[in-house]
Amino acid sequence: MIVLRLARIAAAAMLVGLGRSAKGDVAAIAPEITVVEEGYGVVVKMPCVGCPFLYQDTSLGEDAEWRERSDGNSLLLNISLPYDSAHITINNAPLYSGRQNLPLIYANQVLSDLSTSSLTEIIASGQLEATNQLTTSGGGSFGLSYRQTLQDVTTSQGASGLEVKVFHFDVFGLYSDLTTPPTKYPMDRKEQKILEILLLQRPLLSAADPAPTYEILSAKLIPRPHARPATQRTMHFLSWD
Numbered sequence: 001m002i003v004l005r006l007a008r009i010a011a012a013a014m015l016v017g018l019g020r021s022a023k024g025d026v027a028a029i030a031p032e033i034t035v036v037e038e039g040y041g042v043v044v045k046m047p048c049v050g051c052p053f054l055y056q057d058t059s060l061g062e063d064a065e066w067r068e069r070s071d072g073n074s075l076l077l078n079i080s081l082p083y084d085s086a087h088i089t090i091n092n093a094p095l096y097s098g099r100q101n102l103p104l105i106y107a108n109q110v111l112s113d114l115s116t117s118s119l120t121e122i123i124a125s126g127q128l129e130a131t132n133q134l135t136t137s138g139g140g141s142f143g144l145s146y147r148q149t150l151q152d153v154t155t156s157q158g159a160s161g162l163e164v165k166v167f168h169f170d171v172f173g174l175y176s177d178l179t180t181p182p183t184k185y186p187m188d189r190k191e192q193k194i195l196e197i198l199l200l201q202r203p204l205l206s207a208a209d210p211a212p213t214y215e216i217l218s219a220k221l222i223p224r225p226h227a228r229p230a231t232q233r234t235m236h237f238l239s240w241d
């Protein structure tokens, strides 16, 4: 029964995913949410409101200086869940892995009108990994200041014993030393959205399962909430240690 219900939830989530990418294809602009692996991997193109776009005029050679210009741009976030444990990775940095400190997270920047086919190429080449510079986009790479929360959601699923959790990832600042002096930007515009991910606990297959594991039920960008839950944790990029 549970398996059937999960299959239905997965199918519904997939339809949402397909609907979005289909729309993206028509406009040829990559969607904000791309499901890379149903339940386990999502690439998010998060519009970075008012953020400076960093670029290098490569006609001046490989080592041309990085400069800033204003141009609609987005940050790329690769969110994935391993099959066998409860942590989340964002651009290869593990969250909730049992470590005390929040990790440094870097993100690449792309123009917001990045095409679906360019995004597909980026995903296929694994270029999102860690601090790699994207060769196809020309945008810079930034260290992120962020806030995160993970909270339980009460749902009718409760009866089956499966938990749903909501994860919020709020990027509120950027730092890059590609430019001289370094570029800093507070992402404090009212229109700036945050990422919300719903996680569904997977049924334990046997009593020997060490701990519950989760899958991604949905991912979307939502307005920044006003409330600051007690569980919120904050990472200021420049004061990391």
Ligand SMILES: *[C@@H]1O[C@H](CO)[C@@H](O)[C@H](O)[C@H]1NC(C)=O
Pocket (backbone or CB within 6 Å): 078, 079, 080, 089, 091, 092, 122, 123, 124, 125, 126, 127, 128, 129
């Ligand atoms: C996304 O992250 C996962 C887990 O770290 C990794 O296996 C995958 O290659 C990454 N994808 C891209 C496009 O970088």
